[in-house]
Amino acid sequence: MPIIQENIKRRGLIFVISAPSGTGKTTIARSLMSLDDHISFSISVTTRQPRPGEVDGLDYYFVSREEFKSMVESDQLLEYAEVFGNFYGTPKAQVENALSQGEDLLFDIEWQGHNQLASSARDDLASVFILPPSKKELFNRLQLRNSDSATTIQTRMNHVNFELSHWHKYDYHIINRHLDESVDKLYSILKAERLKKARRIGLANFVGELVREEVKELIINED
Numbered sequence: 569m570p571i572i573q574e575n576i577k578r579r580g581l582i583f584v585i586s587a588p589s590g591t592g593k594t595t596i597a598r599s600l601m602s603l604d605d606h607i608s609f610s611i612s613v614t615t616r617q618p619r620p621g622e623v624d625g626l627d628y629y630f631v632s633r634e635e636f637k638s639m640v641e642s643d644q645l646l647e648y649a650e651v652f653g654n655f656y657g658t659p660k661a662q663v664e665n666a667l668s669q670g671e672d673l674l675f676d677i678e679w680q681g682h683n684q685l686a687s688s689a690r691d692d693l694a695s696v697f698i699l700p701p702s703k704k705e706l707f708n709r710l711q712l713r714n715s716d717s718a719t720t721i722q723t724r725m726n727h728v729n730f731e732l733s734h735w736h737k738y739d740y741h742i743i744n745r746h747l748d749e750s751v752d753k754l755y756s757i758l759k760a761e762r763l764k765k766a767r768r769i770g771l772a773n774f775v776g777e778l779v780r781e782e783v784k785e786l787i788i789n790e791d
Contacts, residue, residue, distance in 0.1 A: 577770030580667040581761055582689055583607065584675040584682050584738075585754070587698035588731040589724045590710035592744045596698065597676050599751040600758070607672040607758065610663060613639065616654035629659075646688065649680030652723065656681065667692060672758070679734040686737070694761040696754060697738035701745045703728060 587593040601607055613629040615636050624630050631639075636655050639645055648657030656677065666673050675681070685693050700706040706728065710721045735741060740757050744750045765771060 576768050576774050578670050578762065578768045579692070580606075580669065580671045580673065581694055581767060582610075582663065582667070582675060582685060582692045583672055583758060583761070584677060584685060584693060584695040585698060586677060586679055586682050586695070586734075586738065587744075588700060588706060588728045590706050590713065591698045591700045592709065592747065592750070593698045594676055595747065596742075596744065596750050596754060597674055599747065600754050601674065603751070603755055604758070606670070607674055608666075610658055610666075610673040610675050612656050612658055612677070613645075614654060614656045616656075647677070647681040647684035649678055649684070651678050651680070652720075652727075663689075672762070679731065679737070682734075683737065691766065694740075694757070695738040696740045696742060696757060697735045698750070699732075699735065699741060699743045701743055 585593045585597055597609070601609065611625070611627070611629060613631050613636060615631060615633050616628075618624065618628070618630055622628065633655070636648075636657065639657065639659075640648060644659060644661070645657040646660045646663055648655060650656075658675070658677075658681070663673060675685070682695055686695070700709075703725070707721070707725060710716065710724060716724070742750050742753050761767070
């Protein structure tokens with residue numbers, strides 16, 4: 569009699585989170601990862617300077633514009649985009665390696681990167697757009713972050729409507745009023761996406777073994 573598998577092999581997924589700057593997507597993303605051992609940040613390459621506390625190879629791979637251009641020209645990036653004067657991109661090799669091992673990658677990227685992934689890796693993609701409860705709250709959060717100048721904050725606020733115009737291209741939407749509630753919703757989405765038939769590549773084998781399983785004795789209680 570075949571042994572029924574307890575763990576069904578699956579392909580990992582590309583889990584994209586996008587939002588206007590200051591909405592809280594990075595905080596939500598880090599909170600999600602603390603709940604699950606099988607999802608990790610996809611580490612992007614970027615030409616921007618590190619913020620206080622950021623570590624090369626952990627938060628981003630910080631490269632020069634020349635190095636970034638070389639990566640683009642040699643087709644090493646799955647997606648890339650320019651955001652507020654700096655370039656960001658995702659190395660192809662690290663993504664395919666993780667997905668093939670059944671590990672999920674969390675992408676904290678802007679709408680441009682999401683659009684490219686939707687074109688090149690739609691079957692592996694699940695995307696969530698995080699919305700602020702109001703523009704006033706968004707402005708307050710940008711100020712509290714204390715990492716941008718007043719000019720940069722104003723630039724980001726001026727850009728909000730344009731970023732919001734892409735909301736409809738995403739699979740799911742969360743209004744980030746309360747952090748814990750938003751994290752719970754995001755985790756629910758992740759768990760549901762993992763159960764999709766197309767990703768559970770070992771499901772056919774499991775069903776086949778289930779069909780072949782023989783039950784030698786079947787006792788029916790008629791009471």
